[in-house]
Amino acid sequence: MNGPVDPNSWQYREINARAPGLSYLSDALIELVEDGHPIMVGTADLQYSNGLVRFAQRFPERFTQFGISEQNMVSAAAGIATTGAMPFVATFASFLALLCCEQIRTDVAYSALPVRLIGHHAGISLGFYGTSHHATEDLAIMRSIADLTVVAPADGPQLAAAIKASVNHARPIYFRIGRGQEPVVYDNGVDFQFGKAIAHGGGSELTIIACGQMVHPSREAFHALRSAGKSVGLIDMHTIKPLDTKAVLAAAARSRIILTVEEHNVLGGLGGAVAEVLAEAGSPARLIRHGIRDEYSLIAPPTHLYRHYRLDAPGIEATVIEALD
Template identity: 45%
Template sequence: MRTAMAIAPDGARNAADLRDPASFDHVGRDAGATFAAGGVLADLADHDSRIVVGCADLTYVTRLATFGARHPDRFLYYGISERNMIGAAAGLATTGLIPYVCTFACFSAILGYENFRTDLAYPRLPVRVLGTHAGISMGFFGTSHHATEDIAALRAVANLTVLSPCDPVATEALLRGTVDHDGPIYFRVGRGRETAVYQTVDQLRLDRPTVLARGDDVLLVATGVMVQECLAAAEALRADGIGASVLDVHTLKPFPGEAVAELAAAHRAVVTVEEHTVEGGLGTMTVEALAAAGVATPVHKHGLRDEYALVGPPTHLYRYYGLSGDGIATVARRLLDRKSPTPLVADPLWTDQDRADVYARLGVPR
């Protein structure tokens, strides 16, 4: 039986008490996580009495304990009651407060979809929902804990802003820049293991996507943790003499369609990359934007197909679905090599054989 642990000054727990050698996800699950929200919100709350924070049984793994340690009178704990938390946040917002509530993306965006629509967006209340561990980053926890449909679902909700930071600095920039935003916001966040992309918050502009690398051949359009993988892919392509631009689309709604289309028009091909199904997400929005602008640059939507992800370690899953830097570079090369590209390249460029090869390299029996 585990012993109770007090909140440390930085909101962390003793990692030694969390080690479970039988599970990839639980070895040092809290240790080393780089969630920025707890500290950033605590800093903002120092000077803004409207800010309150709610959490649904994930105080430590999301680092919101940092906020709780500094502002215990404004930290609300809801237990495993995510939809109730979103509804309660709506009520708090009607009193002039700005609630930030946090849970895994699967429990906020998927389980709480109706609460987003009716409780938050319909009355346009200033509630900010942080959906952490998005995409397939929950790995071993399986389909119930994967969030690979949240972009597609929430982009359809009127009055809702959808943000997808790629690293802690981007998270901080988007949190600080939207305190007074009129209406609800969904923050789609990773699992706190993201490598740094930005060094300072002023590198990211809220009103436009960020070009992080430039090349003339292929445009890699990414969001969230896939930004890091696209940067790795751009390096691999550059070694082959292929110039790749990398675009961080941190704001998914409202989608910066004009900026994306203008940049796409200057390249031979576009690959959109998302830790999400290719149905209705970043790729779909990119195709729609290019069509509206009359840009005929070939586009390939790369992500999960119309399927549910396997159960396994997140890093293995990224390799299996071609969402690592190497996989993305492979897809980009194949798109550029096509003899007769069409405006939308729908057939998979990361094939079943590629998936089988990953299995073999990992030594996983079929």
């Protein structure tokens, strides 16, 4: 449903060179089509930003360019899902979760249609594009929508695994992903199950619970802290909803402190979800929520922002050391 895309065009080459993480998205979807799944893909004028041009090139008849009409795209995806096809629609997380919130709630989640919503460039990863393009509220908004599964994969391989696992998951899903430039965490493959956290190691002093783009820097901090003799644990909480409460409570039983790390407002997202579990269970573990502290992010290149908000490996490591003091 789209004109052919020239694979030699600068946009096509650039997306693969600059954001290799996003090629996992198209490749996983291509593989699903080749395996006979009735996948349909749509985007709203962002096929180069999210790399879905790669999918469009391979299966143009299964790709719909909706243009700049995000709300129309989400409602149409709901309509597509009623026919037995499985739609994946992608746009910036800020537009998907905020602009299309009602379409997601009413047309997709309430109607229990297996639409896969892909919010890319989440958090502050669009750097100097500014607040309109930052998504630091999406986890809180999506998490409050009943019957919606919310997933924040750590890297390309985990995203691919989650996309493939989604064909056996009948519920609507919100995938929160980064800008495709995240370093790989799971270079030896990953076993992905919705709602099943991945423990990277336990510790008696503190356990870091991270999601999405924050898993890689958290893991670097975790390794550095362990080398320095700290008894620290790390959990990749890729599914924000349904939350793996067992993993949270097990960590709280073992560690004195739980530190959540997310590229999101500390209100309502991963930190909020973990806080609810700990409080309801009467856990004595202390919780520290690390993320954006209920403010609008500054303008800067993304790496500068991660440093400023202490969401890079040294920042996370320093936050842990302060917590332990």
